[in-house]
Amino acid sequence: MVTRLSHFFLRTLREDPADAEVTSHRLLVRAGYIRRQAPGVFAWLPLGLRVKARLETIIREEMAAAGAYEVHFPALLPREPYEASGRWEEYGDALFRLKDRKGADYLLAPTHEEVFTLLVKDLYSSYKDLPLTIYQIQDKYRDEARPRAGLLRGREFTMKDAYSFDYTDEGLDASYQAQRDAYERIFQRLGLEYVIVQADAGAMGGSRSEEFLHPTPVGEDTFVRSEGGYAANVEAFTTVAPDPIPFDGQPAPAIFDSPGTPTIQTLVDHANAVLDKPATGAWTAAHTLKNVVLALTHLDGTREVVVVGVPGDRDIDPKRAEVAFAPAEVEAATDEDFERHPLLVRGYIGPWSDTGPILGEESATGIRYFLDPRVVDGTSWITGANQHEKHVHSLVAGRDFTADGFVEVAAVREGDPAPDGSGPVTLARGMEIGHVFQLGRKYAEALGLKVLDENGKLVTVTMGSYGIGVTRILAIIAELFNDDRGLIWPESVAPFDVHVVATGKGAEAYDLAESVIGELEAAGLDVLFDDRPKASPGVKFGDAELIGVPRLLVVGRGAADGEVELWDRRSGERETVPAADAVARLTAR
């Protein structure tokens, strides 16, 4: 097929869009691939639609190779299945909700676990029907609080979501592996670097969960990896707790005056001034226990104030805290929260005072108290005595205070040991491009999906969920492959195979171009032909570079001698060759 620019629906723009925050957004709008309709909602123009279609073809091929069958669900779905799974509430404001003319509740689906589960429940009833993996490529909706970065975080986006159904855990492992392998093949075909990291199961419930991250400094996600092969999203990183220390021989806690020390740094300075030095030579932030007050908003709307104790040299990582306390929402406690809890003495909070435990189950306040996993029994801390300008030292965990539980909310640092013993980790940033996920039996239980096993016994089905953000990957490819003149698509997803540019005033170049294009078409190539009679060569080359088809064929002055130029958009190399050779080289690939 040939598409002629003289008639094609395309207008490249000289100016960057005012709202473009990232390169992919800027270039995809300027080169005429997408157009904004509302915050985080885009229309696809012909060029964009072509790239998207090629990307989807690659995904479909690999899904077929993995034995998955394609279906298609509506975006508009009734409330009931999402009510049954709990997600109608859990999704909070991120869910687009609406009512029909009869007042019935509907939503625009963010993902489709529930209705896939119900579909299989409707149609299948025996272990013989399994394993089954079905998928769709479909437009999804999430009412992001802050849609941004063009297609990278939209409110409407295209996703390939697959769901597997098995009746044994081994079956789920195999189905999971098949999708995981397919994802690797997809990213390899796209030339997209990826790291597979352990991920938090999050709001989806379930057990094993891995993300495919594309490593990039502009990524929204932080992940850690060790030389020994460990890799995890920071939300999923688990702390290696030290061994407990015997209480025997440890001194009793002692309260000391600490005027003007509401911060860790002032406390450490004061401790070094007034306390005996430790064996290590000096008190540091790591010897202190920092108690942070957080406010949780539970699904039922109630607000709870909790305190988290972490070593004083660690910050709270808001994303880890979000995961640790999900599905409740977490924020720092406000002045109002403190007013409502006068027993918490700001700047000097601690789990213990000379009146007894201040925090935790047996405490005076009844406020729940959580600890970082490093605060094991027998560790000794300098921390607040919960009296104004007073701290306590030699406060021993497990002896003098206990917690309501341990939480992974402290920030991960370079050099922290990987939980699998594979050495210290380094930190990097990445962008999520895929997610594979063992849901387990959560949805099947909530919605009653059971099958008869070999012994005629009803067993609950175990599921997996596997997502790739189609439009997000497209944006990431655009983000990766470009230069200061425009986009440079990988051949696998380029909107056209060859971009032919004819220049000059006479008919000669255009005639030769037509003949070359005929041969390219006959070989099954998709050709974009810049046949605009009045556009200058500068305009044509500028547009070609902006649009970013990787292979250019230029027919100009050499046309009289039957010669054309082959341009490589990526390397910039140009080569003058006889037209026949050019065709042979382009069609040979």
Add this chain to the structure above:
Amino acid sequence: MVTRLSHFFLRTLREDPADAEVTSHRLLVRAGYIRRQAPGVFAWLPLGLRVKARLETIIREEMAAAGAYEVHFPALLPREPYEASGRWEEYGDALFRLKDRKGADYLLAPTHEEVFTLLVKDLYSSYKDLPLTIYQIQDKYRDEARPRAGLLRGREFTMKDAYSFDYTDEGLDASYQAQRDAYERIFQRLGLEYVIVQADAGAMGGSRSEEFLHPTPVGEDTFVRSEGGYAANVEAFTTVAPDPIPFDGQPAPAIFDSPGTPTIQTLVDHANAVLDKPATGAWTAAHTLKNVVLALTHLDGTREVVVVGVPGDRDIDPKRAEVAFAPAEVEAATDEDFERHPLLVRGYIGPWSDTGPILGEESATGIRYFLDPRVVDGTSWITGANQHEKHVHSLVAGRDFTADGFVEVAAVREGDPAPDGSGPVTLARGMEIGHVFQLGRKYAEALGLKVLDENGKLVTVTMGSYGIGVTRILAIIAELFNDDRGLIWPESVAPFDVHVVATGKGAEAYDLAESVIGELEAAGLDVLFDDRPKASPGVKFGDAELIGVPRLLVVGRGAADGEVELWDRRSGERETVPAADAVARLTAR
């Protein structure tokens, strides 16, 4: 490609779905093509998705041949453009409306005129950019009051909607014709009988409008056609008004007692009993003027009672009334309406009484009065005198009463003259499968789409809108092509090219089938292979007939001799041939 039934995601059902009102719905659900999610909202299973994809490919090919370029808009759109065009209000309850987390208004688009207009306004500015036709194949939403008949009237449905942009009326005519021609080619390729009828412009505004109807007794639309070539939807049919008659010499109106005559039939009987006979021999319903009270609900919510006078032998056609009074909604007046208008004497309503005009501009009541176009000046009528049990005769239109306007609300009848003089019309029923429409400048004016013409003058663009209901057509094809055993797809849209059924207990038939399938695949055919080892031949043939792939290849007892059977699903013909011949015949087409 081969798809093996032993693993395929498919479950055919023995029972008809409880809610299936029509054959297509019943068979598409039973054969595993679609599955209901909510009223008028369906999921597409692998078989259905394949048929839909083939249908979409045909549409895409013909759109490309017509010079149209594909784009893709979101379903979720902001309110503002639809507010500007007036459709946010006009669509009434049929529009799915929602708010985002910030309270901004959004809708699920029923069609996309507004945003296509804005897109072109964004990107184009000169007559040189035109003509342009762009289209999308996209899921649309309409909150139908009564979704029914499966895919035939859903609340979510897939449509191909194209929009053309021109700066001259001649240009619009050409763009319109190109789409109209493409539609004819599409329906011809699908083997779908169609009639092109004049249609009402309806809520879309604009001028020329034609519908493609598939003639079928179960169709929702009624249309008329004459032997001379006229064809129109009844909503668009225009009445041929007779010539006016001179007032001279016509007797004056006279009121007469008419006890117990609130209906046309009782009135006619009474007239024949008490009045002098007319020249034609007897009074008939056609001599009487029936005055029907209707209640209009305007867009601003106000309710207005109006009266419509039609010849007594005609009924009001609710669909024609709907069009005549659009965008107001029309219903029969209620008891409450009559109570609020005590001057209207029920059963004896007329435009005139001995006290003067009762209806119309100069009347006592101020109630608007509309007439059927046949009630021309000089026609003489028997009608209500607006007093209980009194009528008037010799009441002459234009002399004794006038109207606020003429409306096309009377039902069309077989034998009515076509408005173009091409003879009497017959009535038939049909189902809408396409709609081509000259919108004109309505949307471009509302949204400010102008381009510079050859003289550097800003001119408003003129548009066309062209729709094909993809999922509806699929359902119509299923409705048309089936028998008591299942579906029978046309080859152009069948989910597979060949359905291979292997039977028997030994490996022989399966081995031969595999070898035949290898050759079919090599020839580029899509094959469905029923390789289920434990299913009986009866189950396999039953499923094959239900699924409806038109060409079956059966490998059974003859396998030992290298023979297979070719079955034609439509004709039922079966033929035993050597395997090599079967492959040659199937791949030759």
